[in-house]
Amino acid sequence: MGLREQFTGWKPGLWAGWRPNGLGEQKPNHYRDIARVAWANRAHPAYAYQVLTKGACDGCALGVAGLHDWTIDGVHLCTTRLDLLELNTADAVDPLVLSDVAALGSRTGAQLRALGRLAHPMRRRRGATGFRRVSWDEALSVLAAGLRATTPDRAALYLTSRGITNETYYVAAKASRALGIANIDSAARVCHAPSTVGLRQTVGVAATTCSFQDVIEAPLVVLWGSNPANNQPVFMKYLYLARRQGCRVVVVNPFLEPGLARYWVPSNVESALFGTKMCDLHVPVRPGGDVALANAALGRLIARGAVDRAFIDAHTEGFAEVAAALAGQDTDHLLGLAGVDRPTLESFVDELVRAGGAIHVWSMGVTQHRGAAETVRGIVNLALAQGGVGRNGVGLMPIRGHSGVQGGAEMGAYATALPGGLPVDADHAAALSATWGFPVPGRPGLTAPEMVEAAGRGEIDVLWMSGGNFLDVMPDSRAVEAALGRVPLRVHQDVVVTRQMLVEGDDVVLLPVATRYEQEGGGTETTTERRIVFSPEIPRQVGEARSEWRLFADVANRVRPELRAAFSWPDNAALRREIAEVVPLYAGIETLAATGDAVQWGGRHLAAHGAFPTPSGRGRFTPLEPVEPHVPDGSFVLSTRRGKQFNSMVQGQVDPLTGAGRDAVFMDATDASALGVAPGDRVRLRSETGSLDATVTLARLPARTLQVHWPEGNVLIAAGSNHREPTSKVPDYNAVVTVEPLDSTPPD
Numbered sequence: 083m084g085l086r087e088q089f090t091g092w093k094p095g096l097w098a099g100w101r102p103n104g105l106g107e108q109k110p111n112h113y114r115d116i117a118r119v120a121w122a123n124r125a126h127p128a129y130a131y132q133v134l135t136k137g138a139c140d141g142c143a144l145g146v147a148g149l150h151d152w153t154i155d156g157v158h159l160c161t162t163r164l165d166l167l168e169l170n171t172a173d174a175v176d177p178l179v180l181s182d183v184a185a186l187g188s189r190t191g192a193q194l195r196a197l198g199r200l201a202h203p204m205r206r207r208r209g210a211t212g213f214r215r216v217s218w219d220e221a222l223s224v225l226a227a228g229l230r231a232t233t234p235d236r237a238a239l240y241l242t243s244r245g246i247t248n249e250t251y252y253v254a255a256k257a258s259r260a261l262g263i264a265n266i267d268s269a270a271r272v273c274h275a276p277s278t279v280g281l282r283q284t285v286g287v288a289a290t291t292c293s294f295q296d297v298i299e300a301p302l303v304v305l306w307g308s309n310p311a312n313n314q315p316v317f318m319k320y321l322y323l324a325r326r327q328g329c330r331v332v333v334v335n336p337f338l339e340p341g342l343a344r345y346w347v348p349s350n351v352e353s354a355l356f357g358t359k360m361c362d363l364h365v366p367v368r369p370g371g372d373v374a375l376a377n378a379a380l381g382r383l384i385a386r387g388a389v390d391r392a393f394i395d396a397h398t399e400g401f402a403e404v405a406a407a408l409a410g411q412d413t414d415h416l417l418g419l420a421g422v423d424r425p426t427l428e429s430f431v432d433e434l435v436r437a438g439g440a441i442h443v444w445s446m447g448v449t450q451h452r453g454a455a456e457t458v459r460g461i462v463n464l465a466l467a468q469g470g471v472g473r474n475g476v477g478l479m480p481i482r483g484h485s486g487v488q489g490g491a492e493m494g495a496y497a498t499a500l501p502g503g504l505p506v507d508a509d510h511a512a513a514l515s516a517t518w519g520f521p522v523p524g525r526p527g528l529t530a531p532e533m534v535e536a537a538g539r540g541e542i543d544v545l546w547m548s549g550g551n552f553l554d555v556m557p558d559s560r561a562v563e564a565a566l567g568r569v570p571l572r573v574h575q576d577v578v579v580t581r582q583m584l585v586e587g588d589d590v591v592l593l594p595v596a597t598r599y600e601q602e603g604g605g606t607e608t609t610t611e612r613r614i615v616f617s618p619e620i621p622r623q624v625g626e627a628r629s630e631w632r633l634f635a636d637v638a639n640r641v642r643p644e645l646r647a648a649f650s651w652p653d654n655a656a657l658r659r660e661i662a663e664v665v666p667l668y669a670g671i672e673t674l675a676a677t678g679d680a681v682q683w684g685g686r687h688l689a690a691h692g693a694f695p696t697p698s699g700r701g702r703f704t705p706l707e708p709v710e711p712h713v714p715d716g717s718f719v720l721s722t723r724r725g726k727q728f729n730s731m732v733q734g735q736v737d738p739l740t741g742a743g744r745d746a747v748f749m750d751a752t753d754a755s756a757l758g759v760a761p762g763d764r765v766r767l768r769s770e771t772g773s774l775d776a777t778v779t780l781a782r783l784p785a786r787t788l789q790v791h792w793p794e795g796n797v798l799i800a801a802g803s804n805h806r807e808p809t810s811k812v813p814d815y816n817a818v819v820t821v822e823p824l825d826s827t828p829p830d
């Protein structure tokens with residue numbers, strides 16, 4: 083049921099300007115990008131066309147099947163998806179290229195991807211100059227022998243998103259538990275783990291409570307630490323359609339991202355011609371100041387008598403405690419912590435009051451902080467106070483940037499969740515043991531950052547990774563490289579060559595796998611709005627690549643042949659039938675068989691009409707105490723940001739939205755002036771972990787805050803338990819740094 087994009091007249095009040103298609107503005111040129119991608123995929127245009135018109139997008143988690151989604155009638159396509167297309171049409175890399183690792187060592191991730199598809203099992207022993215081609219039997223025998231030779235607590239399994247399907251996550255989760263391995267984690271850990279924790283404790287669900295249809299019907303959308311213009315581009319089309327119907331938009335972020343100030347929706351004539359103003363109010367919160375801001379806003383809502391008392395009384399608990407806590411927090415002090423002035427706070431509260439509820443969207447700007455779970459609870463407090471859950475046009479939306487992360491956790495490929503997103507404890511493990519027919523570990527395993535640290539201590543014997551690139555993704559890149567090198571057996575299964583594969587170890591095995599589209603029997607993903615969508619098999623064989631759900635089952639069978647019956651699906655339709663039985667939430671997945679087939683678990687709204695699936699049946703307010711920031715004199719708070727990239731995969735050296743190169747450090751003009759540096763000057767940033775040379779780029783930012791691109795900035799980010807959110811274990815991708823003009827700085 084899509085929103086028919088009827089033309090109902092121009093809305094000049096929303097136009098960004100009069101220049102056709104923003105001529106001369108710093109912005110993406112979508113039409114030129116389409117031509118570039120068409121050229122890049124010229125070797126297999128027919129296959130590329132099939133992927134685009136039949137497949138479910140392997141990019142972000144907005145979700146689209148072919149060129150159409152379940153929200154709007156028009157075309158749903160973006161350059162992120164187009165840029166990923168090349169991975170799906172690339173030809174096999176020559177195995178000889180991998181025989182000399184030293185020759186590859188200086189290549190960037192993008193240059194390694196450009197080599198082509200990993201197409202044959204390969205193996206490299208310590209001391210060898212590179213990889214040699216081996217048989218599948220040898221590669222899997224090495225892995226099985228390694229798993230048999232160690233104890234489960236010294237083995238770890240990690241899966242990225244990279245288009246991985248629910249079917250693959252499920253088999254990986256089952257295989258891992260069959261081998262006794264609790265240490266299984268996935269990409270969801272480093273993005274929305276705090277959202278999972280914060281939402282489950284307050285509203286009883288670990289997912290978006292509303293649907294994209296609600297965005298289009300929303301009176302107000304508040305974007306907290308989220309930049310969908312860059313990461314979920316078609317969301318901007320939803321916002322455009324919403325704004326045509328009167329929706330207002332507030333951006334809560336240190337930087338007003340240019341793509342959120344104004345945007346040109348390429349598939350809509352009016353927006354493509356004149357652009358669309360996308361932001362009504364920018365709230366320039368300091369990094370880490372969101373809890374203080376949420377508290378201040380809630381305090382003002384209460385003071386103005388603008389909370390939904392009927393909803394609060396009927397459907398929530400803890401409001402009185404929160405109100406009492408806020409009464410003891412001085413608004414001006416909170417604003418000082420948030421870095422926001424009083425008029426801006428009042429404007430924000432005006433927007434909330436006028437709308438009577440909002441869709442609160444948040445992303446990595448909220449979650450990749452030490453206080454992330456608290457911030458999520460602060461956002462939930464605001465939503466509950468307005469009765470903003472479980473009805474049309476309002477809701478809580480931790481928007482996802484990877485098409486696999488929602489499903490990965492819900493299939494149990496997660497250190498802290500069993501299939502169905504159930505907590506890992508003795509009771510749930512016992513129930514699952516009875517279902518699966520083998521003992522399931524009843525304790526949480528190592529999370530992804532803990533795996534790296536355990537490897538660094540020499541406590542991991544087998545590290546088995548499906549995609550991912552710890553070297554780029556995890557904090558403190560140098561420590562990660564040393565940790566990877568200490569693992570006696572590393573197995574990397576992937577579609578392309580990545581930098582982490584080149585780190586020498588005692589024994590490193592590469593396994594070539596099929597893409598989402600090549601996967602035998604097709605597969606499903608779960609979108610941000612909880613929609614399980616089917617992507618059919620689009621047959622293509624590259625070298626000896628195998629479907630991953632078969633691969634995980636094969637390894638389980640080799641290590642524990644007595645469990646063969648539990649890992650012997652004739653096809654993955656049978657696998658989907660098993661998922662539907664084991665994960666009742668996913669009922670209906672067994673019916674999906676063609677492009678466009680989808681089923682949304684939980685329906686349009688979770689906690690509909692105030693029925694919260696918490697133990698008490700009520701949504702829970704949480705009293706929150708903002709943390710006082712400590713930034714030593716002369717230092718800056720540095721945050722990491724995204725440019726032209728898909729997660730850690732850099733897709734362009736210049737961000738078309740900001741015009742900044744990858745080595746940019748975003749800095750406010752007042753800070754630049756105080757430091758005596760100007761745009762284009764080179765500076766050295768130093769943290770307790772490392773240093774990074776960068777080029778000054780001016781941006782309107784709160785004083786003494788800086789931003790650099792991620793993952794390049796990871797050299798500045800500290801690892802360890804003091805540098806992550808304590809409950810969800812997401813790394814804090816922020817640092818305290820000093821800045822030195824480079825021409826006066828001796829080289830390190």
Ligand code: SF4
Pocket residue numbers: 139140141142143144145146158159160161162163313314315316317
């Ligand atoms: S917005 Fe996301 S789901 Fe939609 S086409 Fe782009 S990457 Fe794919």
